[in-house]
Amino acid sequence: MEIKTELFLGDCKKELGKVADNSIDLIVTSPPYADQRNGTYGGIHPSKYVEWFLPISKELFRVLKPTGTFVLNIKEKVVDGERSTYVMELILEMKKQGWLWTEEFIWHKKNSYPGKWPNRFRDSWERLLQFNKEKKFNMYQDEVMVPMGDWAKSRLKNLSETDKRRDNSKVGSGFGKNISNWISRDKAYPSNVLHLATECGNKNHSAAFPEELPEWFIKLFTKEADTVLDPFMGSGTTLVVANRMKRNSIGIELKPEYFKMVKNQIKSVELYLLEPKVKYEKRKTHAKRSYASR
Numbered sequence: 001m002e003i004k005t006e007l008f009l010g011d012c013k014k015e016l017g018k019v020a021d022n023s024i025d026l027i028v029t030s031p032p033y034a035d036q037r038n039g040t041y042g043g044i045h046p047s048k049y050v051e052w053f054l055p056i057s058k059e060l061f062r063v064l065k066p067t068g069t070f071v072l073n074i075k076e077k078v079v080d081g082e083r084s085t086y087v088m089e090l091i092l093e094m095k096k097q098g099w100l101w102t103e104e105f106i107w108h109k110k111n112s113y114p115g116k117w118p119n120r121f122r123d124s125w126e127r128l129l130q131f132n133k134e135k136k137f138n139m140y141q142d143e144v145m146v147p148m149g150d151w152a153k154s155r156l157k158n159l160s161e162t163d164k165r166r167d168n169s170k171v172g173s174g175f176g177k178n179i180s181n182w183i184s185r186d187k188a189y190p191s192n193v194l195h196l197a198t199e200c201g202n203k204n205h206s207a208a209f210p211e212e213l214p215e216w217f218i219k220l221f222t223k224e225a226d227t228v229l230d231p232f233m234g235s236g237t238t239l240v241v242a243n244r245m246k247r248n249s250i251g252i253e254l255k256p257e258y259f260k261m262v263k264n265q266i267k268s269v270e271l272y273l274l275e276p277k278v279k280y281e282k283r284k285t286h287a288k289r290s291y292a293s294r
Contacts, residue, residue, distance in 0.1 A: 004249075005249045005251075007259065013056055015231075022065050023063055024063045024064050024227050025222050025226035026218065026221045028214045028229075028238050030072075031053065046086045050089050050093050053090060060231065064133055066133050068133070071130055071131075071221075075087070075127060099132070101130075104129055105194060107194050109198045140219065144216060146187060147188075148185060194216060196212050227247065227250065228249045229249070232252070233253045234253065236258070236261065236262030243266060243273070
């Protein structure tokens with residue numbers, strides 16, 4: 001299987017025009033947050049953020065397949081002791097573009113260090129907003145199942161009668177559950193909270209996220225040979241992971257130094273993927289020579 005990676009240097013508003021309609025299976029990206037990464041990307045004021053992002057989300061809507069998913073990593077900014085509303089405003093405006101706001105995942109940063117301000121504590125989480133074009137989209141939930149863990153040993157040990165049938169919720173929500181369904185299972189579906197450490201290695205980028213983050217969404221929303229797009233590729237984490245997982249990928253980056261760095265990283269990953277095949281061909285050639293010399 002030949003895996004293809006395309007890299008574009010420039011502003012994604014323009015470079016996305018080179019991507020075909022309805023050609024992308026998954027978009028995973030983390031654009032500059034409002035008034036952040038000023039030294040790298042100049043920064044966008046919270047009051048201008050929605051206006052800045054909407055032309056980009058319009059292009060992303062065009063290139064995404066009807067069965068595809070868009071995962072947006074973003075976080076509100078605190079200004080003068082008050083949370084900005086630009087993320088909520090962006091969600092509402094994207095819905096007007098035709099996007100469905102399907103789900104919201106929370107990235108819990110396990111290794112966030114302590115801190116406080118007069119009216120709040122340090123953030124240890126970020127949003128991962130899921131958008132889709134259609135209500136029916138590709139989702140491979142079994143690929144991200146997790147071990148049952150100690151919960152199964154304690155909760156499933158002594159089941160009540162209501163645990164053995166799908167009874168109505170006691171809080172009146174109308175939702176019920178049959179706990180006994182999980183007795184023989186060794187894996188369960190995860191929640192929408194991802195407990196991952198932040199990227200501690202020096203990737204020469206101001207906001208690199210851990211490889212486990214895009215990997216989880218690539219598993220959940222794509223299969224091999226699908227195409228993953230990151231229009232703000234930065235240090236190239238999403239593309240490197242997609243390449244390693246045998247997905248096609250497209251990356252767009254504004255800064256030449258990051259573009260060059262990612263280009264070199266992708267070459268390394270491609271060599272790694274080719275290595276098993278090269279070793280096999282060498283072994284096969286060696287075996288033929290050994291047989292001929294007998």
